[in-house]
Amino acid sequence: MAAKKPITVTLTGAGGQIGYALLFRIASGAMLGPDTPVRLNLLEIPQGVRAAEGAALELQDSAFPLLSHVEVYDDARSAFHGANVALLVGARPRSAGMERGDLLTANGGIFGPQGAAINAAAADDVRVIVVGNPANTNALIAASHAPDVPAERFTALTRLDHNRALGQLAATVDTPVGDIRRVTIWGNHSATQFPDIAHATAAGDSVPALLAARLGGTDSAREWLVDEFIPRVAKRGAEIIEVRGSSSVASAASATIDHMRDWVAGTPNGWTSAAVVSDGSYGVPEGLVSSFPVESVDGTWRIVPDLELDEFARHRIAASVAELVEERDAVRSLGLI
């Protein structure tokens, strides 16, 4: 059988923390599969180039059979040349006391030029995920500078929030995390996000019913949901910063791998969460990059249709979407879109 052609993966922020956690998993085949060779293009700003070069040396020392080539760039056009997969991680992380909104001005300027470089140089089938915060709005900025790339190819990471929700639920209902299905993160990757378990199941049983049984009735389950689960998941990033002293790295890299793997290979276990360009579903204005329940079908994210939403869910989703509208208007007034 002829050897498979390598997939070109461009990673921005390759000299940073998440970059370092991502590179070795990509090269090992965890993202694109055990028989897909990869070519890695690493993009950094000049101050980050040495760190990226160091990571490239270590990649060589790891002798990954699937790794066909590694190149370090400080020029976006060259780095995105022929990219089939673009992981936009490079941006300043939040430190203690900062809200994600504070990063809009700091990081927004990065994503227009990178969107334009993707438009000019990437492969026709490019798939983009934005990890750098504020991820949803940065993806919107990048997409708006790439008119020739279908908007559906621009996504942002909310899989980390999804995985955090699975972790919290598994611990509370005492079920293996792999048995939990049909959890959704709606809206923005921020404290306004809505982690929704109304449709969730654990080994086929209704999670709301399991919670009610475990926590002493539907009222207590509701209290846990509103006062503990939702804020714990939505503010987990800040909790990690407080406990670790810096923002999530390995879990963010792992979620990025999950997102891209499922996008390419499909979601046989049912839906997951990803921030995708809205087609107007569930009242989310068209064009906003918002998190939805999504399935990956034939290499394309599809928003799961026709889920029933109660008043509480509609209210929570609207609040997070209102924040996305504010962010869009802010970057518009800064001339970034």
Ligand SMILES: NC(=O)C1=CN([C@@H]2O[C@H](COP(=O)(O)OP(=O)(O)OC[C@H]3O[C@@H](n4cnc5c(N)ncnc54)[C@H](O)[C@@H]3O)[C@@H](O)[C@H]2O)C=CC1
């Ligand atoms: N969406 C999500 O779930 C999560 C997002 N994040 C975000 O990911 C981003 C990266 O985090 P870390 O790796 O921990 O930060 P880091 O500071 O360790 O690394 C960022 C790297 O990006 C580079 N960089 C900055 N501007 C760049 C540009 N224009 N082009 C290429 N590279 C550039 C920097 O030189 C640095 O090496 C942050 O914005 C952080 O807030 C972090 C965790 C979760």
Ligand SMILES: O=C([O-])CC(=O)C(=O)O
């Ligand atoms: O909270 C932060 O600043 C980093 C991040 O996005 C997360 O951990 O969810």
